[in-house]
Amino acid sequence: MSMPSKWEIAQFWEQGRNRDEFAPHLSLVEPCCFACGWFSECWEEKTPRARWRRARLERAHIVPRSLGGPDTADNLLLLCRPCHEDSPDWADPRQMARWIATRAERPSKEVETFQAWFAAASEAPEFRDAVASVATEQNAQERVMDLLQGLMAQAGTHFAVGTSPGTRVAVLRTAAERIRSWDKHGMSDG
Incomplete structure (x- = not known):
């Protein structure tokens, strides 16, 4: 059977x-x-x-x-x-x-993922500062999301773990560097 x-x-x-x-x-x-x-x-x-x-x-x-x-x-x-x-x-x-x-209740996978990124952001305050510096620019949200998705596509994963906390921090720090290099007017990649 x-x-x-x-x-x-x-x-x-x-x-x-x-x-x-x-x-x-x-x-x-x-x-x-x-x-x-x-x-x-x-x-x-x-x-x-x-x-x-x-x-x-x-x-x-x-x-x-x-x-x-x-x-x-x-x-x-x-x-x-x-x-x-x-x-x-x-x-x-x-x-x-x-x-x-x-057994204690556990949040959904989406909530856990959000919490993991929130924890990573606390270790990469430069990301918050970089996003704040372009927040009022036209299409800033889309550009930042595209940048993060592109960086995640370049990241490796641990078997049976997925994206590690250290990888999330590295993505945010790299994103901060790239955002800071954007041209303030056209937000072109530098």
Whole structure:
């Protein structure tokens, strides 16, 4: 028997009798971690099934396979990576339910990304100053966004991490240097 799809697992728990204990944050419309409520990226997929398929959620056993737990929807939850790594590996399903009940909520991927960039900006005050110096110029917002997107396209990523905090700071510092070099009147790249 094959492992159930993420959509099949979500559908099972949406109608399951223990939904409140094992999937308190579940909504079939938007994929989220059953334990902490973390929303994966918002995909522009047309159907909930397609959104669940793309969601960055992991199948996690309530009772681990190594302790005799089956690969069935009633023994699988969809968890974000931190929740999956922290969840109990125990033969008694009640321990998983208790763990979920005390799990703190986690913000969405978009909020986490915003918080990461906000933290990087605090380490690169020169970026704030550079943006302030051109803020009143025509098309400044578009130019700064284009610059940041271009710099991000040049950045490397860490496997399983994505964009590191240090990379974000480097992008902002480089952007500050480039913004300062723009011609004040035409805002042309220098």
